Amino acid sequence: MKRKTPLELAAAQPGPAHVVTVDGREIAALPGQTVAAVLWSAGITSWRSTRGSGAPRGIFCGIGVCYDCLVTVNDRPNQRACLVPAVSGDAIRTQEGVGHDELG
């Protein structure tokens, strides 16, 4: 038995995918999805390393409470991927430590 996808289950008919970049790599994003949903759709589950041990992190609470999913979007660090909608052309970058290292 072929398993349904979430999109099929909800009979979603989103418009054409747009493109965002993740560390420079182009990935497809469905209109309306948050940065976290776009990353999960692309099979990416971690996009941050902690400032102490450098451990990988991604989504934990999924509703904006835990701040584990922080990410850099268009040079703004510390954005919660689970809340921020992905917009066409967004430059998403994985975030190291406190996220200010690359700001100079």
Add this chain to the structure above:
Amino acid sequence: MTNSAERSVGHLVHRLRSGVGWSRPHRGAVAHPTSSGPPSASLVVVGAGPAGLAAALTAADRGVRVVLLDAGAQAGGQFYRQPAAALKARRPQALHHAWGTWKKLRDRLAAHVDAGRITHLTDRHVWFVEREFEEGRFGVHALLGPRQAESQTVTADAVLLATGGYEKVLPFPGWTLPGVVTAGGAQAMLKGGLVLPGRTAVVAGTGPLLMPVAAGLAAAGAEVAAYVESTHPADFVRHTATLAGNPAKVAEAARYAAQLLWHKVPVTVRHTVVAAHGTDRVEAVTVAALDTHGRVRPGTGRRIACDTLAVGHGMLAHTDLAETLGCAIDATGDAFVVTDAEQRTDVDGVWAAGEATGIGGAVLALAEGEIAGHSIAARMTGVELRPADWATAARTRTRLRKFFAALDDAYVPPAHWAEQVADDTVVCRCEEVTAAEVREAVEELGATDLRTVKLLTRAGMGWCQGRVCAPGVAGIAGCPAGPAKRPFARPVPLSVLAQEPERP
């Protein structure tokens, strides 16, 4: 008008002129009718989940002008979380139950918004509610999402806190690995973004949320390799009478059980997750049997391959706004806002409803919101208070509070969970404080309360301000969590605080 009030108003005017106004579009917001100035609502409702919606609609029905502030892009809260509009889901009800109730709420809200009786402001993350803000009225301060770099203030004569709850997860080795998510988080990402974290999931922990999460993940195409609940059906036997008094809830559980059976989800009871394994993401979990005292039975560990662990140990109420307003909080167990029969807090002009007043699900939240709406309308419009108007809702409230008290009594995390937390396990996710550091703070440095543990270890000082780790740290330290006493309900940029007017 006092000088400080002049400063407040002048400040608002300045901000409106400078473009931080009500009609300014911002990224991610859903279009909604806006006025040219700040709404001076009679009632501000914080939260557009079941409780907030029921309260706003009931109050608006009875002539109260309402501003509904919500962090989401659409109404519904976590329970009725909708797929993003642009995903154009034609069958969003496939991810929900009680869809008919939601449709009625949604349609009533639309009618009130069209008529101008309710102003629904989306993407507003309320960080502070201030008493005596302006001529004795409340000031409700909200960050604009998703960037959260600007704040807006709505004034109100009364406030209804319907701030909901979030999931409690107790630590275990490997719980910080990507792919380990809260059960509610997996559900939220599925409902809102129509995405799954992986292909093969284990759903584990304790509580009534796990069943719909497991059923939902399976329906959406995940292979649910195991559903692991730490309690045992026998634990409910002493509550048979309470369960029998709630046939609808029992039927709901039976429906989910049937769905799990249909999707061939293996159900394991009186077991717990001992560890999640992996380096860059979760690759497997070890589950083990519990004895009747809540201790892991040696030698029963079983490894299950998976790329996702959805885990939860119950729910916690968001009480921050109520705490800063000075409302009474019951913190003998997991903290919740204390309310009276009308859903009033002990602070004049502040009501609370739904999960903020104790975890009890959407139907209870709807009943509490409706009662609050009636009470608010009567108190604010000066009409006679008629408890008969909310008699049905009050009966529902009584019955469901009893039901959820029984669930609380049965669905408890394994009594000895803290013994399973290895010394090198991170317990505070933000500050990466390990169990060993917490134990050292207690055993060698003499900490006897959570505040001292925090000062000695930094547990709870990070981004989430201890919202996630408090129950875990308290459990490992062997002290009560107690009230958190956070000044703000979420992190606020210094630039926003710098813009705030001076107060007397």
